[in-house]
Amino acid sequence: MPSPTFFVRDVPVYGDTILSPMAAYSDVPFRAICRRFGAAMHYTEFVPTEALLHDPNPLWRRLDIHPDGENPMVFQIFGHDAQQILQAAQRIETWGPTIIDINLGCSVPKISEKGAGVGMMRQPKLVAETFRLLSKHLSVPVTGKLRLGWDESSQNYLEIAKIMVDNGATLLALHGRTRSQKYRGQADWEAIARLKQAVSVPVLGNGDVRTAADIDQLKAHTGCDGVMIGRAALGNPWLFARQDREQLTFRQVTAVLRHHLHEALAYYGPTDGLQNMNRHLKKYLSGLALKPFLRAFQTTETVPAFQELLDEMETAVSAHLPIAELRKTPFFPLPTKRNIT
Numbered sequence: 001m002p003s004p005t006f007f008v009r010d011v012p013v014y015g016d017t018i019l020s021p022m023a024a025y026s027d028v029p030f031r032a033i034c035r036r037f038g039a040a041m042h043y044t045e046f047v048p049t050e051a052l053l054h055d056p057n058p059l060w061r062r063l064d065i066h067p068d069g070e071n072p073m074v075f076q077i078f079g080h081d082a083q084q085i086l087q088a089a090q091r092i093e094t095w096g097p098t099i100i101d102i103n104l105g106c107s108v109p110k111i112s113e114k115g116a117g118v119g120m121m122r123q124p125k126l127v128a129e130t131f132r133l134l135s136k137h138l139s140v141p142v143t144g145k146l147r148l149g150w151d152e153s154s155q156n157y158l159e160i161a162k163i164m165v166d167n168g169a170t171l172l173a174l175h176g177r178t179r180s181q182k183y184r185g186q187a188d189w190e191a192i193a194r195l196k197q198a199v200s201v202p203v204l205g206n207g208d209v210r211t212a213a214d215i216d217q218l219k220a221h222t223g224c225d226g227v228m229i230g231r232a233a234l235g236n237p238w239l240f241a242r243q244d245r246e247q248l249t250f251r252q253v254t255a256v257l258r259h260h261l262h263e264a265l266a267y268y269g270p271t272d273g274l275q276n277m278n279r280h281l282k283k284y285l286s287g288l289a290l291k292p293f294l295r296a297f298q299t300t301e302t303v304p305a306f307q308e309l310l311d312e313m314e315t316a317v318s319a320h321l322p323i324a325e326l327r328k329t330p331f332f333p334l335p336t337k338r339n340i341t
């Protein structure tokens, strides 16, 4: 049995690459694919505490766990009222998470300007109260994901991180940008290094990890315990196995795509499963001249037709070539019969 890479309180984590929480993407099927390639810990998409308490609402599905189990499974929630966050956390704790995480990073105005997400970072007392209550009343570990601060002139991540840890947070994930940066500019890896120096709990570094080499560079640069990967994992779960998509052949990509389709159909059923898959297809096929195929997938309504189109796409593309080579091809035409009908 390998030894754990780090612990979140008493929960062992085996591995150092972690899938980011990503609304509309990090669902049960995608997490299953990332796990297969070695993602060591899984976050749900974030869920508003208000919806958890008041709404018989489909957002609850975001907290489903794969029937094969997911461990450690992190449920991520956000809110702007400590008591309400506690009530929601107590409710979802019975649904089987290994860890509950509070989002202090969301920059979307309708969330952050209400004082939730990164808006919490402007309210140190709310942060203290939330983590104090949760760590006192929950039996699972409580963690938090934060940004550098509200804007360039108020980068208070070290102060907020200390408050989180002093009040019971057992792991911190830092996205090295401020709210005002959103996703612009470059993530500040120096800040991640400073945070790692400043706190006693494990730190996940996050922001702009795009290649296998970036994973090791971020670790070496910051000393962080794990690397959290978001956008670059979309259509590219190989990153968790420290493999770059550019080196893979098209057939290796489509094999995973088919597995992902299988997971999506099993979880969502045919109609929603195909819709969900179309969102991920764009990522799997990005950078390749396959727009006519993507359009055809979007209008395909049955699973057999979708699978047939996958077969046709493999035939149209030189499936044995690496993605880096295929990028040079300007246009892959749809089979003629599809152009006619």
Ligand SMILES: Cc1cc2nc3c(=O)[nH]c(=O)nc-3n(C[C@H](O)[C@H](O)[C@H](O)COP(=O)(O)O)c2cc1C
Pocket (backbone or CB within 6 Å): 020, 021, 022, 023, 024, 025, 044, 045, 046, 076, 103, 105, 106, 145, 175, 206, 207, 208, 209, 228, 229, 230, 231, 232
């Ligand atoms: C489509 C999308 C959805 C996201 N949803 C969440 C979320 O639900 N919770 C959260 O903490 N961060 C969310 N994020 C932020 C990511 O977890 C991550 O912090 C950010 O993308 C930076 O990492 P990256 O450079 O590896 O993408 C989201 C990001 C994207 C692109």
